Amino acid sequence: MRLPPEQNQSWVSEFILLGFSSDPVSNRILFFVFLLLYLSSILGNGLIVTLICLDSHLHTPMYFFLCILSFLDMGYVTTTMPQMLVHLLAHSKTISFAACWIQMYVFGSLSLTECIFFVVMAYDRYVAICHPLRYTIILSWKICTILAAGTGICGSFFSLIHTFFTMSLPYCGPNIVNHYFCESPSVRSLACMDTHIIEMIDFVMSVFVDVTPLFIILISYIHIVLAILKIKSISGRFKAFSTCASHLTAVIFFYVPAIYIYLRPNSSYSPERDKQISLFYNVFTALLNPIVYSLRNKDIKGAFLKMMKCNRVAW
Template identity: 75%
Template structure:
């Protein structure tokens, strides 16, 4: 590439991953393969159950279905390539491939952050206005909220990825990470990235801090409403509908906040790789487990389809 044309001098990057030891990589390959397959199968099962069981055709499970779809998408954006690199001698990724991976992963992750806010609003309406739940959260509004989350994610990620990948990269090209994540790639730029990091900080505040603040505000009102419930059983039931969502939000948002909002002086490649595992691998695995174990409707739908398949030899209702 010709310097001065606002293009990178680097045509590919080398993702260093976790280890250079073949034995360690083999063990990691088995572990991450199991995590990936479990994540895809678990989230796919939730999507199938919500689609097949008409009793789950409610706003809450519609948003849960969107969450599972997002988890399947962004775990597939990073994990298959990482699995190949764990066994292959070459750990390269093209400049265009890095750009695409960074954009798609960022888009899906930001969409998930926004969807967490929507799900918190769903719980707020369900607990604070139970009699008007289906009126307030009608299907038209649900589709608008879901669509808005996707649009917000893909637009925000486009800006972030464009600013990062428009930097000049003239070498070295060794990224100390297992996928192309913005902060790790930017450390290789051949110019001062202070301005880009300020832009990234502003975007991160909008896509991380603002959603977290809205979620906290929703749950403060939810907590006040729960405390007004007189029966202990009623309080426990109301809280149980929120516990799964809070667990998943915590595992996703806290590591993401540290990675994208921590000062540059505290940048640590090894620590960043470990933190990113929470929102790239563990959260997609955790979602179906948490929502399945704590949700009676999901367990009922699963048992229903299993019994039906046993007696008819195939899925159906």
């Protein structure tokens, strides 16, 4: 359906984000819950970054990638959570069209970068377990830097396309977004035209960016498991499985809800359910990663104890 030329423009100057509840009491309770989750995510990921930067024993490709993952988690949770916390207490829950555009792009860039970056981390585990003697040669610091920069460029590029198609649609009617941040499917549902073509383009991009990396990760782990089964030492098998389990746990919590949101049929669109599911790859994954990678990692725990000991001596 085409709009008349005079209407083919974006009339909406701001959006209203409904959030989770309109009840002031419920919003206050949610404020403290999400504030705790947000601070825990920032502190947990920030601690991992600090430990990796300060401890020279952690200056390896594996922890270099883990440091970048923590930066990505802190970035995209900060893109949405502070605004949501303000809206939980404020009477006005508006966001300008430009701010919505920026939030959608930045969140998309960071989350898509993380989607691709999990492939890099899987490749790191593949090389470490399947080619341990050539690990430092294959994953030199130059290669690690190129891989990290490449994922960032790809994430930013695909997010720009994704955001451009969504925000270039005409929004001339309702401006109430049934979500707690400007997520593409929720905003796009308000467009004043048929979005079928845009949704098809979005679907193809989501398959390329979400499903393809997940498929590559699964292939990598098939080779990893086969290599681990050849290890004769039981302790060696356990160590290898333990390292891989952390990565697989993070992958599952991130990919499964993200694939559901962006690849499910439009007929099954449910704003309330989508808001809850988006919390998993937006909030809970950023909170989970520090727990998974620190509690199951002796090197991280050792670096933490060493830092605490140094601080105690300094005092």
